Amino acid sequence: MTDATIDRPAVAVFPPVIPLTTLAVACVLQWLVPLGWIAGLASPLRFWGGAVIVLSGLLTTSAGRRALLRSGTNVSPSQPAVRLVTDGVFGYTRNPLYVGVSIALCGLALILDLDWILLLIVPSFVLLHFAVVRREERYLEQKFGDAYRHYKARVPRYFAGN
Numbered sequence: 001m002t003d004a005t006i007d008r009p010a011v012a013v014f015p016p017v018i019p020l021t022t023l024a025v026a027c028v029l030q031w032l033v034p035l036g037w038i039a040g041l042a043s044p045l046r047f048w049g050g051a052v053i054v055l056s057g058l059l060t061t062s063a064g065r066r067a068l069l070r071s072g073t074n075v076s077p078s079q080p081a082v083r084l085v086t087d088g089v090f091g092y093t094r095n096p097l098y099v100g101v102s103i104a105l106c107g108l109a110l111i112l113d114l115d116w117i118l119l120l121i122v123p124s125f126v127l128l129h130f131a132v133v134r135r136e137e138r139y140l141e142q143k144f145g146d147a148y149r150h151y152k153a154r155v156p157r158y159f160a161g162n
Contacts, residue, residue, distance in 0.1 A: 057104030
């Protein structure tokens with residue numbers, strides 16, 4: 001991979017597009033066909049529970065981003081990976097940015113009373129898995145070889161048990 005134009009993962013979709021589209025589609029569907037599942041929860045519980053969930057998701061994403069920047073590698077998949085980051089939050093999940101954003105979306109579902117996010121998070125995560133994560137994994141394995149394979153064997157893709 002000496003040519004800088006190919007030294008990057010061949011992701012099919014720029015990752016932030018997936019959660020943003022999920023949120024936008026959920027808002028439209030909630031407006032057109034409100035389900036009312038979340039509305040039955042008490043407002044303070046919904047708000048504070050959602051806030052805690054959003055905060056934990058954003059902290060996970062932020063920790064992943066900081067770890068990448070601290071190591072001197074690129075955050076964006078449109079740029080080459082300079083180093084394999086395996087410490088900090090990357091010692092618990094290989095994809096803290098994606099896990100964190102997905103968690104934050106679930107918290108937003110509670111805060112904003114968007115039942116549709118809870119339904120759309122599954123296809124959103126499947127799209128993220130196949131269009132982004134699997135492609136990034138192939139790239140990292142080609143670029144970092146055994147170091148990445150050992151890391152992959154030791155740290156779960158998303159969370160313990162997968």
